[in-house]
Amino acid sequence: MPSSMRRTLATVAVTAAVASLAACGSGGGSDKKADxxxxxxxxxxxxxxxxxxxxxxxxxxxxxxxxxxxxxxxxxxxxxxxxxxxxxxxxxxxxxxxxxxxxxxxxxxxxxxxxxxxxxxxxxxxxxxxxFDSAQSLLVPTGSSIKGIGDLKGKKVGVQVATTGKTYAEKNATGAQVVTFPSDAEMYSALKAGQVDALLQDYPVNYTHQEDARQPGKYTVVETYPTKEEYxxxxxxxxxxxxxxxxxxxxxxxxxxxxxxxxxxxxxxx
The missing domain is CATH 3.40.190.10 (Periplasmic binding protein-like II)
Structure with missing residues (x-):
C-alpha cells in the first residue's frame, strides 16, 4: 500500500475516533449518563x-x-x-x-x-x-379512653420496626406493651382488627389514617409530640x-x- 494511502486512512481513523468521543460527551444529560x-x-x-x-x-x-x-x-x-x-x-x-x-x-x-x-x-x-420537619403522634379509635400517652399503661401500642416512633414509645409510653410491626400497613391492619389499642408514629401518616375516606371518623389523632425530627x-x-x-x-x-x-x-x- 502506498505511504500516501496509509497516511490518508490513518487520518480518517483518528478523525472518526475523535468524532465518536465528542458524540459521547455532548449534551448535559447525555454527558452525565456517559461518564x-x-x-x-x-x-x-x-x-x-x-x-x-x-x-x-x-x-x-x-x-x-x-x-x-x-x-x-x-x-x-x-x-x-x-x-x-x-x-x-x-x-x-x-x-x-x-x-x-x-x-x-x-x-x-x-x-x-x-x-x-x-x-x-x-x-x-x-x-x-x-x-421535611415532622413529629410523632398517637392514633386511637374514636371514643377510646386513651386521651394521651399517659393513658397507655396496660395497653398495646403499635410501632414500626427501626423507627423513631418505636424509640419514642419505648422511652415515653410507661407501662405500655410496645408491639412492633414490619410496616405501617401491618400496624394499621392490627389497629382495625383490635389487636392493638393505639399507633405511635409520624404525625402525617397517622393523620392520613384519621382522614381515611373508607372509614370516616373511625380513628383520631389524640396527641402529637414535637421531636424536632427532620427527614x-x-x-x-x-x-x-x-x-x-x-x-x-x-x-x-x-x-x-x-x-x-x-x-x-x-x-x-x-
Missing part, C-alpha cells in the same frame, strides 16, 4: 429504595409511570429530572433502609422513605440536607458527589417554588 460521574448503580438511572406504603410519603399507584405516588416520590422524581436521569423506585423493608444494607449491597443509589436524620443512622448512611434522603457513605448533586436539586426545588407546591399537594394539615 456516570455520580456513581449510579445503573448509568442514566437514579434507583431509589422506599418502604411502601407509608402515605402520604409513598404509596403504590399502578397508574403512575414509576408505579408509586406520594410526597417523597414526587421529590425524588424532581431530583432525577434535574439530574437528567430516569427514576426507578424499589419497595424495600425499612430496617434494610435505615441500617444502610440496601445502599451498601447495591440495591439502590438513594433511600427516600420519610427517614429521620439521626446520629446513629449517620454511622451507616450519608444524608442529604433535611427536606433526609440518604446514600452510601462516601458518595459525596451524589449527595452534593441531590442537595443542589433540593435547593432548586425550594427556590423555584416546586417544594411548596408538592407540600400543599401531599402533606395533610388540620
Amino acid at each position: 456516570n460521574a455520580l456513581g449510579l448503580i445503573q448509568a442514566g438511572t437514579l434507583t431509589v429504595c422506599s418502604d411502601v406504603p407509608y402515605a402520604p410519603f409513598e404509596d403504590f399507584d399502578k397508574s403512575s409511570k414509576s408505579g408509586f405516588k406520594g410526597f417523597d416520590v414526587d421529590i425524588v422524581q424532581a431530583v432525577a429530572d434535574g439530574l437528567g436521569v430516569k427514576l426507578q423506585i424499589k419497595d424495600s423493608a425499612f430496617d434494610a433502609l435505615e441500617s444502610g444494607l440496601a445502599v451498601n449491597s447495591g440495591q439502590c443509589d438513594l433511600v427516600a422513605s420519610a427517614m429521620t436524620i439521626s446520629d446513629d443512622r449517620k454511622k451507616a448512611l450519608l444524608f442529604s440536607d433535611g427536606y 433526609g434522603l440518604a446514600t452510601k457513605l462516601g458518595k459525596t458527589k451524589l449527595i452534593d448533586a441531590v442537595n443542589e436539586q433540593l435547593t432548586t426545588l425550594h427556590d423555584n417554588g416546586t417544594y411548596d407546591e408538592l407540600y400543599k399537594k401531599w402533606v395533610p394539615t388540620k
Whole structure:
C-alpha cells in the first residue's frame, strides 16, 4: 500500500475516533449518563429504595409511570429530572433502609422513605440536607379512653420496626406493651382488627389514617409530640458527589417554588 494511502486512512481513523468521543460527551444529560460521574448503580438511572406504603410519603399507584405516588416520590422524581436521569423506585423493608444494607449491597443509589436524620443512622448512611420537619403522634379509635400517652399503661401500642416512633414509645409510653410491626400497613391492619389499642408514629401518616375516606371518623389523632425530627434522603457513605448533586436539586426545588407546591399537594394539615 502506498505511504500516501496509509497516511490518508490513518487520518480518517483518528478523525472518526475523535468524532465518536465528542458524540459521547455532548449534551448535559447525555454527558452525565456517559461518564456516570455520580456513581449510579445503573448509568442514566437514579434507583431509589422506599418502604411502601407509608402515605402520604409513598404509596403504590399502578397508574403512575414509576408505579408509586406520594410526597417523597414526587421529590425524588424532581431530583432525577434535574439530574437528567430516569427514576426507578424499589419497595424495600425499612430496617434494610435505615441500617444502610440496601445502599451498601447495591440495591439502590438513594433511600427516600420519610427517614429521620439521626446520629446513629449517620454511622451507616450519608444524608442529604433535611427536606421535611415532622413529629410523632398517637392514633386511637374514636371514643377510646386513651386521651394521651399517659393513658397507655396496660395497653398495646403499635410501632414500626427501626423507627423513631418505636424509640419514642419505648422511652415515653410507661407501662405500655410496645408491639412492633414490619410496616405501617401491618400496624394499621392490627389497629382495625383490635389487636392493638393505639399507633405511635409520624404525625402525617397517622393523620392520613384519621382522614381515611373508607372509614370516616373511625380513628383520631389524640396527641402529637414535637421531636424536632427532620427527614433526609440518604446514600452510601462516601458518595459525596451524589449527595452534593441531590442537595443542589433540593435547593432548586425550594427556590423555584416546586417544594411548596408538592407540600400543599401531599402533606395533610388540620
